[in-house]
Amino acid sequence: MTNRIANQMAEELRKASRVALFSHVSPDGDCIGSTLGLGLALEALGKEVYMYNSDPIPRNLGFLPGVKKMRTELPAPFPKVLLFVDCTDLQRVNLESGDFPADSLILNLDHHISNQNFGHINWVDSQASATGEIAYELIRLLGVKLSQDIATNLYTAILTDTGSFKYSNTTSKTHQIAGELMDSGIDFGDIHHHVFDRTPLAxxxxxxxxxxxxxxxxxxxxxxxxxxxxxxxxxxxxxxxxxxxxxxxxxxxxxxxxxxxxxxxxxxxxxxxxxxxxxxxxxxxxxxxxxxxxxxxxxxxxxxxxxxxxxxxxxxxxxxxxxx
Ligand code: 5GP
Ligand code: MN
Ligand code: MN
Missing domain, CATH: 3.10.310.30 (Diaminopimelate Epimerase; Chain A, domain 1)
Structure with missing residues (x-):
């Protein structure tokens, strides 16, 4: 079942020339890392990509490759294909359904058990530790090479949502994917340092x-x-x-x-x-x-x-x- 949905989502993304990605308010490492990883992968396929979050990026995520491409203004005009990342529902994005064209194609990529299946295609896997795991699978399906930049973003997504691989959502698959990401040449020590070891006095x-x-x-x-x-x-x-x-x-x-x-x-x-x-x-x-x-x-x-x-x-x- 999931395979069919996964293939449908990959197919729609392959066909699209412009895609907008949306992630949730009060952003965390998973929604930003997954958005950037997917955004860079879609760019590698030659798509015009728009990445939106209504809030500022947390300081400890400012090192993520591509983070300067994140926008706090909505795209104008909206692309036909809208990909929602790590969001249970549209309210999590500060969006109402009237804010985008009625003929938009809504793709919903998420791992929350409370996801409202608000998309036309809903790839929701509550067994995944992070949306970053699902984003990894989608990028594999799209046939995009895991660049160091993409892998750094996905690793950060998984690292943060698993509390450094210690929460009960962590599975052997989580570790396998993290291993693949490490094999793409990421500097995981540097990632840990940026995410966790530069606590501002505030x-x-x-x-x-x-x-x-x-x-x-x-x-x-x-x-x-x-x-x-x-x-x-x-x-x-x-x-x-x-x-x-x-x-x-x-x-x-x-x-x-x-x-x-x-x-x-x-x-x-x-x-x-x-x-x-x-x-x-x-x-x-x-x-x-x-x-x-x-x-x-x-x-x-x-x-x-x-x-x-x-x-x-x-x-x-x-x-x-x-x-x-
Ligand atoms: P946190 O406590 O770190 O903000 O969020 C913990 C988890 O609950 C995250 O997966 C986050 O996405 C989800 N979450 C936090 N606040 C809300 C909310 O207001 N609505 C929904 N649907 N999910 C939330
Ligand atoms: Mn999140
Ligand atoms: Mn998440």
């Missing part, structure tokens, strides 16, 4: 404040971290610097569920993680978001204190139900 400052506001709840099973608007303002940190801080709450001994609540503009951005059994996608989906079983997110439009109460109550209830 990020440590955010962590300091996050830890100050850490609460361990539900008999030690739930750890909740909060960052207020003023924390970001006083430090001069952008929201994307909060990425990864939640792991300090998740890895606390005895914790099954962790949440990071960030007060951003007038809304609360919630990140959720679990360790062994708790389904955070269920909680995020309940509040209009989504993601995976072990990593998910949503946005709550209410004051921070209310959001904390609501989350605590919902998660406590779900924890009380226990493992199903």
């Amino acid at each position: 990020k440590l400052e955010l962590l300091r404040r996050g830890l100050n506001q850490l609460q361990v709840l539900a008999q030690g099973q739930f750890a909740m971290m909060t960052l207020h608007k003023v924390d970001f303002e006083e430090i001069g940190a952008e929201e994307s610097l909060g990425e990864g801080l939640i792991d300090h709450a998740r890895t606390l001994e005895g914790v099954e569920v962790a949440a990071l609540l960030k007060e951003v503009n007038a809304v609360i951005r919630v990140s959720l993680r679990s360790n062994r059994w708790f389904d955070v996608n269920k909680i995020a989906s309940h509040f209009g978001g989504g993601g995976h079983k072990r990593a998910a997110g949503c946005t709550l439009e209410m004051p921070l204190e209310e959001a904390k109460e609501l989350l605590l109550q919902t998660i406590e209830e779900e924890l009380a139900l226990g493992r199903s």
